[in-house]
Structures are given as structure tokens and as C-alpha cells.
Amino acid sequence: MGRSPCCEKNGLKKGPWTAEEDQKLIEYIQKNGYGNWRTLPKNAGLQRCGKSCRLRWTNYLRPDIKRGRFSFEEEETIIQLHSVLGNKWSAIAARLPGRTDNEIKNYWNTHIRKRLLRMGIDPVTHNPRLDLLDISSILSSSLYSQSHTNMFGVQPVVNPELLRLAASLLSSQRNQNTTTFVHQNGQENQFGSPHQVQENHLVQLQNQDHQTLIQEIPSCAPLSNYPSCVQYSSESSQLMEPNVDQLPSSFSDVNPQTCALNDWQNNLDNFIAIDNYGYHQHVSDFDFNSHLSNLSTPSSSPAHLNSNSNSTYITGSSSTEDEREISYCSNLFKYEYQEILESNAFM
DNA sequence: AACACGGCCAACCGCCTGAAT
DNA sequence: CATTCAGGCGGTTGGCCGTGT
Structure with a gap:
């Protein structure tokens, strides 16, 4: 009945090659x-089963294998694809030339997964971790303490617990497969379920009168729960749909050592930043240096926000992990922006 | 120096699918 | 249709190695 295990034969070697x-x-x-992998080991004079030979070849010996650390672009691709494909490692590997499914799987489990958890993001759903929701703390903190600080080292302007509660409530609404985004001019748009590629982005903003406004901003972005940026209307103190015309013309390419922020510097007043905890802050108020010093480990030199006549950029960390973390945050901003443009959701 | 611990990753295991018989 | 087989896939394991005590 069925086939027998390929490595059942006695005398076949196992373990490291x-x-x-x-x-x-x-x-x-x-x-x-x-x-024919089954006959290959015998013909090649190897005391291995065919399966072991195939794995050794495809995962290690193949000449087109790309060795070494994953690039930032590769990491971004993995996260994006995983948010759509889930643990389909082979499908993800098919879009990353030179990388094997095994390598990507290992990298996910040992690096990316932990990073997302640290950021409060569920690595399975790519949504904020609702398991962190504590009802009692919500009820006891209806007026959010201004003493909280977020990952950027700044005071948040919204209550993250309330945000999570709202997310939970909206999540139940989403089971009806549609959500509504109220357009600035009163027009309504319908969007699909959260598990479709057209993801919705929950945005909450507390205005100066401490009245909480909750809207959903569609972003067509698997990364929409990562640190993101949408336009902020100071006139109405409400979060409005991004005006594409006023978005920066371009974001400079980001490499692990230098994150150009000049576009942000020129457009700070038009943006509000939202980190993955739901904290909001005008981009102009972000304390990047504080954030960077938090990222730096004692063994590495602190990162700095630098400026010259042409641009403002982040440099200085000798820790590869820090550099990656820095560019990670910056590049996620870029992603959100690009996907807003590509989605045509607001045009 | 010795030991414990945890991270990492190559390799293995078991299951699934599709083709051949 | 049932059985066999090869190959592929995702989850898990075990050993190596670096770091901390």
C-alpha cells in the first residue's frame, strides 16, 4: 500500500555531508x-538515499545558489510574499533567484518572525497582535496616559489599547466581507475582506478635543500594519484620505547604511506617521535620533541623523542588525506610499 | 577554563501530489 | 480503480558554535 520510505534501506549514511x-x-x-534521484546515489558511488542527494544538491551544491546574508530587498520581498502566500516557502523561493525554500524558511523562523513579534505584529496574519489586548486595562485607561512613549521615543497621541479594541470590533464587522471608507466628500467606498490582497488599514486619530475618530484607510498593502504614513489634514484635525498630488515626488533609494529622508524633510507638515502600535505622531515631531539610539546596542556605535546641503540621512551604526532595523522602518514608509499610489484607491 | 544556554541552519521526516503501470 | 513511484513541500530536529556566567 503506497510507497515505502526512500531511506528505509540499511547501510545508507545519514547526517552531515x-x-x-x-x-x-x-x-x-x-x-x-x-x-533519476533514486538511482543516482548508486551510480555516483554514494551511500546515500536519493532524497538526501536531491536535498543536498538543491539546497547547497547547486551552482546558482546565492550564499550569504539576505539583502534588505530580499527581506522585504519575503515579508510581502509571506503576507499574501503564507508558509508557501517554495512559492516564495520561486520569486527570489538563488534562494532555496529551506533557506527562506530558516531565515523567516530565525530572523523575520522574531522581528515582527518584537514589533507587535503577528507573523502569521501580519496584523497587530490582538492577543495583547487587555480589556481591563482598556477600561481603566479610557483617558490615555500621556506618559506613554512608543518605539520612536515620543509621546503617542492615541491610545493603542483603544486602537486594538477598535480593531477587534472592526474585525468582526469585516466578517461581513465589506468595510466602508468614508470619503472626504462624503462618498463611500467598499472594500473586501482583510484576507484579500486589498487589505484595509485601520487608522485612529484623537483630535484636540479628545474626541476619538475611527476610520479605515484602504491601502492595498500587505504591509499596511507596519509603520506607515498617511496625509494629515491640520485644518479639520481629522485623518483624511491621502492626497496623492501632495505626496513626495520620490523616495530616495534606501540602503542598509544610508536612509535618505530629504523627501520627508520637505513635506513633514503634510504627514502623520503611524507606527505598528497605533501611535500617531506628526512626522515633523519624530525624534529620529532618539529612535536610532534606542536601536543601537552597547557594542555598536550609535546611529545618527545627519544632514548636508542635499539631504538628511541616517548613518553611523556599526551593527548590521541596527542598520537593517533602521532601513526597515524607513523603507516601510516608502512601501506604504508606493502602494497607495499603485492601488488607485483614491483616484 | 569549564559549563550552560540559546541561536542558527543543514538535514531529516512524514505527508502530499501527480504520473505511470 | 488500485497500486507504485519520484519528486516536492513544510515542519521539525540535532549538532555546531558563539556568548554569557
């Missing part, structure tokens, strides 16, 4: 190609 075994496998495949 030796250099000699690798050489035998490489030489055989270079000479004969790889077609």
Missing part, C-alpha cells in the same frame, strides 16, 4: 545531469 561526498555528487551531476 563530507567534502568527499559533495565532490562525488557534483562530479556525477556535472557529467550526467540529475534525472
Whole structure:
């Protein structure tokens, strides 16, 4: 009934491959190609099962394998694809040339997953972690304490617990498969369920009269729950739909060591930043230096916000992890912006 | 120096799918 | 239709290695 396990035979070696075994496998495949993995080990003189040979070749010995650390762009791609595809590692790997499903899976589990958890994001759903919701704390903090600070080291202007409660309530509404975004001019738009690619982004803003406004901003962004940026209307003290015409013309390319912020600097008044905890702050009020010093570990040199005649940028951390974290936050802003444009949701 | 601990990742395991018989 | 097989996939494991005590 069915097939028997391929490694059932006695005498077949398991465990780490030796250099000699690798050489035998490489030489055989270079000479004969790889077609029948079951007969390959015998023909190649290897005491391994075919499956072990195939895995060794596809995950390690293949000449087109890209070794070394994942680039920032690769990491972004993985997160984006995972938010759509889930744990379909092979499908994700198919879009990352030179990377194997095994490598991506390992990298997800050891790096990205932990990073998202640290940021309060559920790595499965890519939504804010509602398991952190504590009803009692919500009830006892209806007037949110201004002493809270967020990951950027600044005081938030909204209550994150309330945000999560609102998210929970809206989540139940979403089960009806549609949500409504109220347009600035009163027109209503309908959007699909949260698990569709057209994701909705919950935005909450507390105005100067401490009245809480809750709206949903569609973003067409798998990353819409990551630190993001939408336009803020100071006239009405309400969060309005982004006016695409007033968004920065471009965001400079970001590399792990230098994050150009000049576009932000020129448009700060038009934006409100929202981190993944739901904290809001005018971009102009963001204490980037404070945020960067928080990211820096004692063993690394502190990162700095620098300026020259052309741009403002982040530099200085000797820790690769810090650099990645810095560019991560910055690049996520960029993503949100690009996806707003691409979605045509507001046009 | 010795030990404990945790992170990382190559490799394995079990299951699934589709093709061949 | 049932069985067998090869290959693929995702989850899990075990050992290596760096770091902290």
C-alpha cells in the first residue's frame, strides 16, 4: 500500500555531508545531469538515499545558489510574499533567484518572525497582535496616559489599547466581507475582506478635543500594519484620505547604511506617521535620533541623523542588525506610499 | 577554563501530489 | 480503480558554535 520510505534501506549514511561526498555528487551531476534521484546515489558511488542527494544538491551544491546574508530587498520581498502566500516557502523561493525554500524558511523562523513579534505584529496574519489586548486595562485607561512613549521615543497621541479594541470590533464587522471608507466628500467606498490582497488599514486619530475618530484607510498593502504614513489634514484635525498630488515626488533609494529622508524633510507638515502600535505622531515631531539610539546596542556605535546641503540621512551604526532595523522602518514608509499610489484607491 | 544556554541552519521526516503501470 | 513511484513541500530536529556566567 503506497510507497515505502526512500531511506528505509540499511547501510545508507545519514547526517552531515563530507567534502568527499559533495565532490562525488557534483562530479556525477556535472557529467550526467540529475534525472533519476533514486538511482543516482548508486551510480555516483554514494551511500546515500536519493532524497538526501536531491536535498543536498538543491539546497547547497547547486551552482546558482546565492550564499550569504539576505539583502534588505530580499527581506522585504519575503515579508510581502509571506503576507499574501503564507508558509508557501517554495512559492516564495520561486520569486527570489538563488534562494532555496529551506533557506527562506530558516531565515523567516530565525530572523523575520522574531522581528515582527518584537514589533507587535503577528507573523502569521501580519496584523497587530490582538492577543495583547487587555480589556481591563482598556477600561481603566479610557483617558490615555500621556506618559506613554512608543518605539520612536515620543509621546503617542492615541491610545493603542483603544486602537486594538477598535480593531477587534472592526474585525468582526469585516466578517461581513465589506468595510466602508468614508470619503472626504462624503462618498463611500467598499472594500473586501482583510484576507484579500486589498487589505484595509485601520487608522485612529484623537483630535484636540479628545474626541476619538475611527476610520479605515484602504491601502492595498500587505504591509499596511507596519509603520506607515498617511496625509494629515491640520485644518479639520481629522485623518483624511491621502492626497496623492501632495505626496513626495520620490523616495530616495534606501540602503542598509544610508536612509535618505530629504523627501520627508520637505513635506513633514503634510504627514502623520503611524507606527505598528497605533501611535500617531506628526512626522515633523519624530525624534529620529532618539529612535536610532534606542536601536543601537552597547557594542555598536550609535546611529545618527545627519544632514548636508542635499539631504538628511541616517548613518553611523556599526551593527548590521541596527542598520537593517533602521532601513526597515524607513523603507516601510516608502512601501506604504508606493502602494497607495499603485492601488488607485483614491483616484 | 569549564559549563550552560540559546541561536542558527543543514538535514531529516512524514505527508502530499501527480504520473505511470 | 488500485497500486507504485519520484519528486516536492513544510515542519521539525540535532549538532555546531558563539556568548554569557
